[in-house]
Amino acid sequence: MFKDLDPLLHSQLRLAVMSLLMSLESAEFTFLKEKTNSTAGNLSVQLDKLSSAGYIKIDKSFKGKKPVTTCRMTKQGIAAFENYVNALKNYIGDR
Amino acid sequence: MFKDLDPLLHSQLRLAVMSLLMSLESAEFTFLKEKTNSTAGNLSVQLDKLSSAGYIKIDKSFKGKKPVTTCRMTKQGIAAFENYVNALKNYIGDR
DNA sequence: AAACTTTGGTTTATATTATAAACTAGTTTA
DNA sequence: TAAACTAGTTTATAATATAAACCAAAGTTT
Numbered sequence: 001m002f003k004d005l006d007p008l009l010h011s012q013l014r015l016a017v018m019s020l021l022m023s024l025e026s027a028e029f030t031f032l033k034e035k036t037n038s039t040a041g042n043l044s045v046q047l048d049k050l051s052s053a054g055y056i057k058i059d060k061s062f063k064g065k066k067p068v069t070t071c072r073m074t075k076q077g078i079a080a081f082e083n084y085v086n087a088l089k090n091y092i093g094d095r
Numbered sequence: 096m097f098k099d100l101d102p103l104l105h106s107q108l109r110l111a112v113m114s115l116l117m118s119l120e121s122a123e124f125t126f127l128k129e130k131t132n133s134t135a136g137n138l139s140v141q142l143d144k145l146s147s148a149g150y151i152k153i154d155k156s157f158k159g160k161k162p163v164t165t166c167r168m169t170k171q172g173i174a175a176f177e178n179y180v181n182a183l184k185n186y187i188g189d190r
Numbered sequence: 191a192a193a194c195t196t197t198g199g200t201t202t203a204t205a206t207t208a209t210a211a212a213c214t215a216g217t218t219t220a
Numbered sequence: 221t222a223a224a225c226t227a228g229t230t231t232a233t234a235a236t237a238t239a240a241a242c243c244a245a246a247g248t249t250t
Contacts, residue, residue: 015186041202066198067245125227136210138228139229
């Protein structure tokens with residue numbers, strides 16, 4: 001009946017990040033920070049977790065002289081997100 | 096864009112309980128325990144939280160000689176659940 | 191050019207949460 | 221009557237989320 005909800009995705013901030021990345025090819029740290037209304041510290045930690053899980057790929061480079069952290073979904077991440085959404089539907093129905 | 100997710104509902108076990116109660120008028124502790132596959136301790140704690148928040152009403156009585164704990168949604172709980180589901184949709188889209 | 195501020199983060203400490211283990215109170219069964 | 225079972229509650233611990241503190245480099249001000 002109730003399938004387990006991937007704990008990595010069942011977190012407001014990580015879910016928001018994944019949601020953005022699902023429809024965005026790639027996104028920069030500062031963009032994600034603004035869109036999710038999170039603090040840099042929190043975002044940094046959560047991106048690390050998503051990255052360690054293999055759900056996103058993080059690329060660090062420079063834009064001119066400024067560091068930029070760019071994130072994008074992996075195939076695994078997309079699958080995990082879709083799986084999570086399906087599991088959730090058991091809980092929230094078709095509303 | 097991303098509305099906050101009610102932290103009381105953003106928990107696998109509490110969400111499962113609420114989901115069951117949304118379509119069930121009322122349910123007993125043992126029933127919820129079985130359906131949600133939870134331990135009694137965990138369920139007890141989570142029901143308390145939902146009850147303290149005013150999302151469910153807990154009634155304790157006896158069935159013959161055995162204690163029974165019966166739960167049902169409150170109007171507040173129904174509203175909170177619906178609100179949560181709507182907020183979630185911002186995250187998971189129309190998939 | 192020294193002293194501040196800003197940008198783009200990371201690390202670390204703390205508060206909150208989830209969960210299981212241990213316990214209680216009473217009942218049934220062998 | 222002792223062991224096991226039912227229906228939970230309480231408490232301890234592990235995991236999580238989050239913010240606060242920190243860092244390095246670049247830009248700005250005086």
